[in-house]
Amino acid sequence: MAEITIRPVIKLSLRVRDPAAAKARIGAVTSQLERIFDSLRAGLVELSHRQAVALSGEVYRLVVERFEMNPGEPEDWEAWKGFHWAAMEGRLPNPPSITWQEIMNERLAALGAFGVSHGPILLDVIESLPPGDSEKSLEVRFGLLASWVLARHALEVTPSSRLKLLQQVAEASLDAGWAMKRASLGDYTPDPKANRFPPVFTQNTAPGINLTTLFEHWQRETKPAPATLATWKPVVLSFRAHVEDQLVARLTVKDIISWKDKLLDQGRSASNINGTYIACIHALLSHAKRNGHVVQNVAAGIGLKVKRVAGTGKLPYEDAEVAALLGLAQKQTHAARRWIPLLATCSGARAGELAQLWAERVRQIDGVFVMELRPAEDGGTFKNAGSERVVPLHHALIKAGFLDFVRAKGQGPLFYGRVTGRGERHASKGTVNHLAGWIRKQPGFDNPRKAPNHALRHWWKSTASRVGISDSRADHLQGHVGQGEAAGYRHFQDLKSLAEDIERIPIPAY
Known part of the structure; x- marks a missing residue:
């Protein structure tokens, strides 16, 4: 994500030196700018409660995907949740801000703000503080995250809708904190709260969905084996990063081919690219086609030719x-x-x-x-x-x-x-x-x-x-x-x- 100033001529850095990578990003930037212009022409949007909850789900997934492999210590998440509660009740006017780019360990900040960083005493200290202007503290604590979500969907919302979204982002990130605390204790039981967020659907995303939502929809409907899920999650993350999680309906054959070529440059074998990477995206887009999200599966027919080499086939025991x-x-x-x-x-x-x-x-x-x-x-x-x-x-x-x-x-x-x-x-x-x-x-x-x-x-x-x-x-x-x-x-x-x-x-x- 890059910050730009809109003037008669828009300039921004693609932050790459490789010409091929720059060419790929130009398409993504152009697509995003078109969505922003559409949003500006449409004016301010009034979010429904369902839309606010759906958008907050992106914050939940951001936190979980970033920390589930290495969730740190339980005390880290106690400090995180402590600041959340204090902000949600207006008990701390200026809590630390959270950005989409970096979520930091807040134990030291909690120690400075409350005199204690974790444990039951932390809750007692927070409850002893008088309630205040939660609207202000929510903006300070969660405003950057809310802006990140809105930017992803090129949405300009009314002040009342922004407050509604801030409240839902607070709840979603609090749920993520609970899930990551359990993970830090070795409990990776699937979080039922992860399924409470409906698909994101606004006038700026209709009639399509993005890859994140498509993967979740496919998972709920097909109920894949845990082994399949473990194999495909990093594949989806790789493809999302390559196309910057754009709407599925906007994906092109060129997107699939450029990703395939990138995987090949990374040294992955043709059989691995065909059998795991492209197979995964092909299955997801087939699901999208069956459910009316795309007209065609742009991954169909794409793959690398796998040549059988003498001396490499599998053999039986004698x-x-x-x-x-x-x-x-x-x-x-x-x-x-x-x-x-x-x-x-x-x-x-x-x-x-x-x-x-x-x-x-x-x-x-x-x-x-x-x-x-x-x-x-x-x-x-x-x-x-x-x-x-x-x-x-x-x-x-x-x-x-x-x-x-x-x-x-x-x-x-x-x-x-x-x-x-x-x-x-x-x-x-x-x-x-x-x-x-x-x-x-x-x-x-x-x-x-x-x-x-x-x-x-x-x-x-x-x-x-x-x-x-x-x-x-x-x-x-x-x-x-x-x-x-x-x-x-x-x-x-x-x-x-x-x-x-x-x-x-x-x-x-x-």
Whole structure:
């Protein structure tokens, strides 16, 4: 953000030396100036209560995004909230101002203003001060933040609307302070207050929404897995910074291409750019199109050509490697190390699916011992709908004592210890990562082309083909979604015949 003086000729610095970067910023500056001129022509706006709350949500998100990774100490936020209360009640005429550019630790300021920086005594001191002109103290404390929000949306508002916005900004930043205090204590439970802000929608933003609001709308509607959310949040931040969070309806193909080129210059691989960065924005813009925010998805068809290079593809384990791994696993007392390699060898299932297995889902159906593979009851996720299936147990598992292990567990997760809380990264992810790390440390398992867990899945599919299991049945057992319309007509419900297929897989002696 740059401060400019409006005269017959407007001059400002783009604050970059690179010509390509300057060219990209010219478009953003021109767009912002057009919005400002539209606002000036429209005159002062009277904000509704809903609009004021929506706009204050940007302050909440600003604070949380800036501090959630490193929230500091609880006492920092006690001082922050103390100044908020004092300003909101007019008990401190000149509280420290907060700017959108920098939010500072205020413990020293609180010590100077109140004689104490944190704790219950701080509240007692503030309450002992007489109430005063809250309108003035709100402007001093939150005025720069309010101006930042209004500038983002090119809004000029009436004095009464500004006061309304200041009050909501105070409440929003107070909520953010509570959330960050909890985070500083190690509590990252999703804050229900984060969902109280409606989408920003004014005459100057209609008919579009910005990327921040689009991401929130997509998140509420699709309810993505925590792992997906963790992967996509930094992607959205990167794209927002590149296009300066402009309205989604104003994005162009050039915006996507220039961002793609920037990521490439940063050294990111073509597969990473295609599979994570552009895939994320493509999904968000598809969501925007479905909901009428854009006419077209400007990210469609954009990507880098990924050339497969000889010597880099993933490989399966050899029979001897499978035998060696199972031999190592047999000696382990750690449940995941002991059983998941053998389960994967006998079924071809993904390690992430097996790690979510609960004791209640290992049972007998129609005389066949099976495991029901589906997302864990405490919020687990699978790759796709076709991944949910019932797989017969190989006799090698029963012979090794897997059923005895399950019976001893009784109920609940077999391979992770705690039930995952709502919104958290699922506990089974840690199990899978632990197992992969353990395998990688074993002698002879350091080949980068053989993924520690997934090479077993490659081995199973190759072995299935070798022993004559049809591709369609192997796909079903492994949870691969069949291709083409014909795949939708195949149903594999005969567990006894599936058990016969499973038994055809020869488990290497270990």
